[in-house]
Amino acid sequence: MPEYLDEVLRQCADDDEGALADYIPELAAVDPDRLAVALCMPDGQLYGAGDVDALFTIQSISKPFVYALALMRHGLDGMERFVGVEPSGDPFNEISLEASGRPRNPMVNIGAITTHALAGEEGAAKEDLFEEIRRGLGRFAGRELAVDERVFESERATAHRNLALAHLVRSYDVFSADPRDVVWGYTRQCAVQVDVRDLAVMAMTLASGGTNPLTGDQVVPRWVARQVLSVMSTCGMYDVAGDWMTDVGMPAKSGVGGGIMAALPGFVGAATLSPRLDRTGTSVRGVRIFEKLSREMGMHMMETP
Numbered sequence: 001m002p003e004y005l006d007e008v009l010r011q012c013a014d015d016d017e018g019a020l021a022d023y024i025p026e027l028a029a030v031d032p033d034r035l036a037v038a039l040c041m042p043d044g045q046l047y048g049a050g051d052v053d054a055l056f057t058i059q060s061i062s063k064p065f066v067y068a069l070a071l072m073r074h075g076l077d078g079m080e081r082f083v084g085v086e087p088s089g090d091p092f093n094e095i096s097l098e099a100s101g102r103p104r105n106p107m108v109n110i111g112a113i114t115t116h117a118l119a120g121e122e123g124a125a126k127e128d129l130f131e132e133i134r135r136g137l138g139r140f141a142g143r144e145l146a147v148d149e150r151v152f153e154s155e156r157a158t159a160h161r162n163l164a165l166a167h168l169v170r171s172y173d174v175f176s177a178d179p180r181d182v183v184w185g186y187t188r189q190c191a192v193q194v195d196v197r198d199l200a201v202m203a204m205t206l207a208s209g210g211t212n213p214l215t216g217d218q219v220v221p222r223w224v225a226r227q228v229l230s231v232m233s234t235c236g237m238y239d240v241a242g243d244w245m246t247d248v249g250m251p252a253k254s255g256v257g258g259g260i261m262a263a264l265p266g267f268v269g270a271a272t273l274s275p276r277l278d279r280t281g282t283s284v285r286g287v288r289i290f291e292k293l294s295r296e297m298g299m300h301m302m303e304t305p
């Protein structure tokens with residue numbers, strides 16, 4: 001397996017298409033050539049190749065896990081009152097709202113910002129809510145995760161659009177907190193640092209009905225893992241969700257830090273890192289790697305075994 005993964009990376013290594021995310025200034029400073037892949041099996045066995053120790057910010061890949069925490073607090077029906085589950089087909093930062101003010105899904109920013117606000121106790125201080133989320137992300141990963149303070153500061157200082165989205169949802173009373181506090185916490189959530197092995201374990205936790213394969217910890221109940229994977233499969237890749245599902249065929253989530261994470265229920269959690277992004281904010285070489293893995297390892301969910 002390790003030799004196979006090395007070979008997959010070698011075949012994708014020369015592709016330098018795409019560009020670093022520069023709307024968050026600090027993300028434009030990362031090494032664009034970093035390249036890594038990791039797989040986590042149901043028994044917790046990890047395989048990796050490339051820059052497996054490179055730390056990067058989780059960004060939007062945090063969204064499914066915070067959705068899981070919000071589901072635990074509000075239940076399935078409770079959560080659906082606030083945030084929908086329909087794919088929007090919109091870019092990640094779109095004003096994707098129903099007429100009632102309910103965000104269309106928890107994967108686009110407007111829904112993820114709302115979900116962040118709903119993940120904690122009503123009236124909790126922003127620092128406490130963030131700590132609860134950071135600890136929750138750590139339980140999915142099986143280790144404590146830290147924040148990249150430089151990326152956080154850089155995004156916070158330029159978060160005009162996310163602030164606008166938060167104020168818009170707040171105007172419909174979907175949540176009650178101060179929108180500035182919510183964006184502070186959401187931005188910190190996006191600046192949590194992971195490596196590809198962390199993401200592979202986090203994916204395998206979802207793909208194991210909510211039980212972390214390394215620690216044995218039941219992080220969330222099975223119904224939560226099922227709901228999160230379902231929403232990832234229809235909404236996780238935003239406006240390329242259809243392309244991704246047909247070509248790769250796994251519930252997945254991308255992030256503008258260059259990560260992609262995917263989960264095949266019962267079989268594998270997988271993650272890639274390559275920071276050059278296409279126009280939709282998706283890692284170019286990450287998609288190539290997943291297309292290869294899906295084809296060569298038979299990982300497409302819709303493939304008849």
Ligand code: GLN
Pocket residue numbers: 059060061092093109155162187190254255256257281
């Ligand atoms: N923190 C980023 C933002 O809110 C996350 C976007 C992403 O990874 N697609 O803009």
